[in-house]
Amino acid sequence: MNLLAVELRKDVLEANRDLVDRGLVMGTFGNVSGVDRDAGLFVIKASGVPYEALTPAHMVPVSLETGEPLETDFRPSSDTPTHWELYRSFDGCGGVAHTHSASATTLAQARLPVRCLGTTHADHFRGDVPVTREMTREEVDGAYELNTGVVIVETFHEGGISPEEVSAVLVANHGPFTWGKNAAKAVEHSAVLEFLARLECMILAVAPDVPRPADYLIDRHFLRKHGSKAYYGQG
Amino acid sequence: MNLLAVELRKDVLEANRDLVDRGLVMGTFGNVSGVDRDAGLFVIKASGVPYEALTPAHMVPVSLETGEPLETDFRPSSDTPTHWELYRSFDGCGGVAHTHSASATTLAQARLPVRCLGTTHADHFRGDVPVTREMTREEVDGAYELNTGVVIVETFHEGGISPEEVSAVLVANHGPFTWGKNAAKAVEHSAVLEFLARLECMILAVAPDVPRPADYLIDRHFLRKHGSKAYYGQG
């Protein structure tokens, strides 16, 4: 194992632990990965290992070219092919996180998007977080986890959504995937998405037909934090 | 007391404490038991003892044949006959847990099942978690706690539901019972059930008429974690 992957493993382990600390997973659910595109690999949590038992050794390196594990000590997360597909299709994607967090999963089960209804949302995602279509029997009976990734990518391509501007998705009847420039950012987006999904669930309960905010408000908030004209933070 | 039961008592005590740590009980509510079929007994929490005061001595051994306590130091949980009935009727059942956790109890009071609406559910239970019918005056005025077990078993038999595939039930106007291969697994299922019930309550509030996921998706998720073709975890 080269040294770069050792650092990456530490980062990805840290990000997996962060997922637990933020209350986004229950039991052994959920997984985070991070990529090193120059090294041609990503590392991802081993399958079904309790979070408190995780060490860097449980962060399994996977080839970016073949999607196959580069080590055989531990079996990688069963969701590995989904992560792989996202790394292959979304250029700027440096880390991926998957949770079954309560509110985001509720909306995924209701097959409803997380609508962009305010500045909290627009500070992070420029527009609705979409929900995928249902998967077909062929997709589920075949390479299910890979096809989950394929359907996510299709959702962005067909919807004309930029995965850089909206770095999250709800997979229908399943749950959320998020991504970012690295594993830590992917987890942060999972936390933000769960918060926004919680607001969306509350709004659907109290005022489902609320009008949307104006586009110029969304753009103002997204662009004050992202891109060349950002003026949030210490820059 | 034989040694085996001593180990069992420790496991059951640990499982009872786990019930509290997971936030599934309030006050002295709730109880967990575990069975040793070879020794012909199960052990269950004593009735009404505060959780922080529990010791292995408060785990009361009960005859699997007669349903009567094998020791007289402490009175077993008043729900003991319900546990007994489940051990007698469900062959693979090694542990039973009963809580009044908030969302599962809400659905029990609403006499609504926990519908299987996604993969989080299907990872654990293959289909809806059913709710029992109302109990009759005769059942309640008679051997109430035993009859609670009888009605649970009837729900599974008449509904054609496998207690191995769906290891949880809501007792109408009462609350959830769960089971598993041992006491620890029964508690884990209580935690999962409460999470799923929480999602179901949210969905009922925001999108009650959501379509169900396809059976092939449910089967795929249940079978990737259970049975001979499972490929989740370190195998």
Add this chain to the structure above:
Amino acid sequence: MNLLAVELRKDVLEANRDLVDRGLVMGTFGNVSGVDRDAGLFVIKASGVPYEALTPAHMVPVSLETGEPLETDFRPSSDTPTHWELYRSFDGCGGVAHTHSASATTLAQARLPVRCLGTTHADHFRGDVPVTREMTREEVDGAYELNTGVVIVETFHEGGISPEEVSAVLVANHGPFTWGKNAAKAVEHSAVLEFLARLECMILAVAPDVPRPADYLIDRHFLRKHGSKAYYGQG
């Protein structure tokens, strides 16, 4: 100060702290009192003192005969006359607690009772927890806090409700009061009431027209924990 009241102060202080530990109050909201009927007094939390600063000296003794403080170091809770009225009217009442806990206050503001929809409720309260009528301008502009107690007592008398069997009430547009055989029990009832109110809020959101459970089920559960035929606990 006599010794008995010193012990009572410690108990009431402990009960006030318990109110905070159970997450039932925010800021300086809420108050607990306990009575010593033989000594002719009750003690109650001083008004507006932060919970973390409370000492036994902040538990102000009040005459059961006149409702006036017996010491002048600290002003008693502004809700003191409400407590006094409950001690005068409800014979078995040994302690009173008042909170603004979230779900119970929501129902109080919605002027809805906490319906008895299941065994969790029936284990503690034999029937609905009632909500008072609105108070008149004369009642509010006059001896407001005393009249709050008067309206509570009226609710039980006119509704034919036993304050021993239902030891809790929601004051319309205000919040819950609970009582019990001592201050600790009053607080426990506040915690149970909040839990039941939370279930009621959830049920109103997901299945408002759910049928009520049979009376025989309610009676069975209440009587297995209360009265001469109780068989719950170590007896």
Add this chain to the structure above:
Amino acid sequence: MNLLAVELRKDVLEANRDLVDRGLVMGTFGNVSGVDRDAGLFVIKASGVPYEALTPAHMVPVSLETGEPLETDFRPSSDTPTHWELYRSFDGCGGVAHTHSASATTLAQARLPVRCLGTTHADHFRGDVPVTREMTREEVDGAYELNTGVVIVETFHEGGISPEEVSAVLVANHGPFTWGKNAAKAVEHSAVLEFLARLECMILAVAPDVPRPADYLIDRHFLRKHGSKAYYGQG
């Protein structure tokens, strides 16, 4: 930097940390400021700095006359012009807090006020907490953060609402701002507002058309805690 501002910085830092401890912010969201009108300045949290890294040096002094930072080590919060506008327009305002707390933000996104439905509300705010109108494209594309303050002030002036009696507002599709006699009180009002917004969300879900309480009840509660006839606390 003069000594007074050093004390103010410590107070404002403390208030910012309090915002986190009370669970009102996520990530680097939210900001608190405090004013020293004699010194002609207010201090506010630096933009985008993680809460755990904050020191008094990150509390940036800003001129009350020009709205411009008096030091250049750190960029002040991007919401600084909103705070400035509130200090300029609301005479009694000594501290301002801004959060994206869940329930208050939900109502802001639903463009619904926090109705005054009970005594918990009336103890703090004399009447509904209003929601602003939508901002125009010109207001958003121009001096957005300053205009946010202008729209808040307009909401109070046009609605005939006293900012001393109702020290909180929801900005449409954005979130809550609160104020008080100092930074600590502003944060306390943020916590109270979030609690009241949580009740309002629950009531909208379970009984949206509940009648309002009588004005005399609201006044009684507000005035027993505020003004010359207050009789709550140790006086």
